Amino acid sequence: MDYPFRVTLRADSARVRARMLAAARARLAAGDMELPLNAIAKDAGVGVGTVYRHFAGRQALLESLAADSYRALIAEAAAAADNPDIADGLRNLVRAALRRQLADPALAAVLSTPECQCDETLALGRELGTLTMRVLDRARKAGVIRADIVPDDVRRLTCGLQHAVRSGGDEDGTAIDRYLDVLLRGLRP
Amino acid sequence: MDYPFRVTLRADSARVRARMLAAARARLAAGDMELPLNAIAKDAGVGVGTVYRHFAGRQALLESLAADSYRALIAEAAAAADNPDIADGLRNLVRAALRRQLADPALAAVLSTPECQCDETLALGRELGTLTMRVLDRARKAGVIRADIVPDDVRRLTCGLQHAVRSGGDEDGTAIDRYLDVLLRGLRP
DNA sequence: ACCTGAACACCGTTCAAGT
DNA sequence: ACCTGAACACCGTTCAAGT
Numbered sequence: 001m002d003y004p005f006r007v008t009l010r011a012d013s014a015r016v017r018a019r020m021l022a023a024a025r026a027r028l029a030a031g032d033m034e035l036p037l038n039a040i041a042k043d044a045g046v047g048v049g050t051v052y053r054h055f056a057g058r059q060a061l062l063e064s065l066a067a068d069s070y071r072a073l074i075a076e077a078a079a080a081a082d083n084p085d086i087a088d089g090l091r092n093l094v095r096a097a098l099r100r101q102l103a104d105p106a107l108a109a110v111l112s113t114p115e116c117q118c119d120e121t122l123a124l125g126r127e128l129g130t131l132t133m134r135v136l137d138r139a140r141k142a143g144v145i146r147a148d149i150v151p152d153d154v155r156r157l158t159c160g161l162q163h164a165v166r167s168g169g170d171e172d173g174t175a176i177d178r179y180l181d182v183l184l185r186g187l188r189p
Numbered sequence: 190m191d192y193p194f195r196v197t198l199r200a201d202s203a204r205v206r207a208r209m210l211a212a213a214r215a216r217l218a219a220g221d222m223e224l225p226l227n228a229i230a231k232d233a234g235v236g237v238g239t240v241y242r243h244f245a246g247r248q249a250l251l252e253s254l255a256a257d258s259y260r261a262l263i264a265e266a267a268a269a270a271d272n273p274d275i276a277d278g279l280r281n282l283v284r285a286a287l288r289r290q291l292a293d294p295a296l297a298a299v300l301s302t303p304e305c306q307c308d309e310t311l312a313l314g315r316e317l318g319t320l321t322m323r324v325l326d327r328a329r330k331a332g333v334i335r336a337d338i339v340p341d342d343v344r345r346l347t348c349g350l351q352h353a354v355r356s357g358g359d360e361d362g363t364a365i366d367r368y369l370d371v372l373l374r375g376l377r378p
Numbered sequence: 379a380c381c382t383g384a385a386c387a388c389c390g391t392t393c394a395a396g397t
Numbered sequence: 398a399c400c401t402g403a404a405c406a407c408c409g410t411t412c413a414a415g416t
Contacts, residue, residue: 013380038408047382052410112356148367152357157368160353164345167301178337179346186375202399227389236401241391382415389408396401 017054019044024065028105035061060117065106070124073100073107077131086138090145090187093135095180097158102165102176112159128155146189157183206243208233213254217294224250249306254295259313262289262296266320275327279334279376282324284369286347291354291365301348317344335378346372 023043024035035058041048055061076096083089101108116122132151139145161179168175212232213224224247230237244250265285272278290297305311321340328334350368357364 016381034408036408037410041383048408048410049383049412050381053380057409112352114356114358146371148363153364153367156353156356156364157371159356160349160351160368162349163301163352164349167303167345167348168341169303174337175342175345178342179349182335182346182375183371184375185377186371186373188374205400223389225389226391230402237389237391238393238402239400242399246390380416382413384413385411387409390406392404394401394403397399 016044016046016050020046020051020054020061021064024061028065033105033109037061056117059113059115062106062109063116063118063121066104066110067120067124069100069104069107070110070121070128073097074124074128074131076100077128077135081131081134081138086135086142087144089135090139091180091184093132094154094158094184094187097154098161098165098176098180101158101162108159108162111155143189145187149187205233205235205239209235209240209243209250210253213250217254222294222298226250245306248302248304251295251298252305252307252310255293255299256309256313258289258293258296259299259310259317262286263313263317263320265289266317266324270320270323270327275324275331276333278324279328280369280373282321283343283347283373283376286343287350287354287365287369290347290351297348297351300344332378334376338376 020040023040026043027035027040037051037055037058038048040061041051044051051061055064073096077093080089080093080096083092097111101111110116110121116125129151132154136145136149136151136154140147161183164179165175209229212229215232216224216229226240226244226247227237229250230240233240240250244253262285266282269278269282269285272281286300290300299305299310305314318340321343325334325338325340325343329336350372353368354364
């Protein structure tokens, strides 16, 4: 839920919500991407119905989990848009998008799927889109990027890189930098 | 199962197996990536146990479903390795890998995960790896590809592109060619 | 208002019993 | 040998009943 009528939750409700998010995060950290809502309810010591009262479903829960990472990424995108050297800015934006997704599976999941549940996530998406557009516009004018790349391409391609990095055997720390380099060179005009 | 002792199945067993594969394919075609084994058993008109007798699990079933596409891709890789113009060969290989994955979700799933269940799939993977290596070696000598790309990078990057293409709203037929172009340019030395 | 947990449908997986 | 399907555990989702 988005709590449209009430900005602050009742103290106990907020505590219960935090417990559910913590339980979900613990499962994600343990490598369980399933997020079974029944199990989370049990972990958090609440009834299943309470999970559904706070989150419309698995997708909405993921969006809540990803919100912090999403905002952090947006801050980095804003910095990139203001970078005096826009080639640098573009590289920083793409790298940040990839790293944040690798650091937070929930963010990776949310960015991978176009249909988001919460209005808040929708707003974050628009904000990131606007900032990305600013980076792309400046980059295009500076002649450091192909003309046919739009903000959603950056989202999709970085989601793809995340997938490429994760689909490897674990032992390959060089992949991130190599794949970033491949993408950035490929984006040049 | 891999039927290690028997190359040909008993006629009725083969029929039952074909029915299960058809049911699974129908579900995939309908956009259901879940492949619930119970539901497939019901669709195919067999007991659940029969599904488990033929396939060790969901993963093994996926590998059986993907085998034809996989072999077709290998044929294209072989042609690429023999292409007199190795820059062409490289492009054809990457494009084939992407297109086959987009055409067959089962192949996309199998290529995305390193751990395969059936020995047959393992053999197909080795074959594709060998052919890809041949393409990369020739491309490297011809100076048309970066030196730090290994066959598994091609697998991972094309899996990533598949993901990037699919994570878009449906209405974007241009994405495939644009992303292929980005990747191929990015792979240049 | 908010929370609980029983209830139902469904899926994964196993295994004793059938042919 | 191969197949069946009941059985058990688990998860998604809803909703009447509690506080």
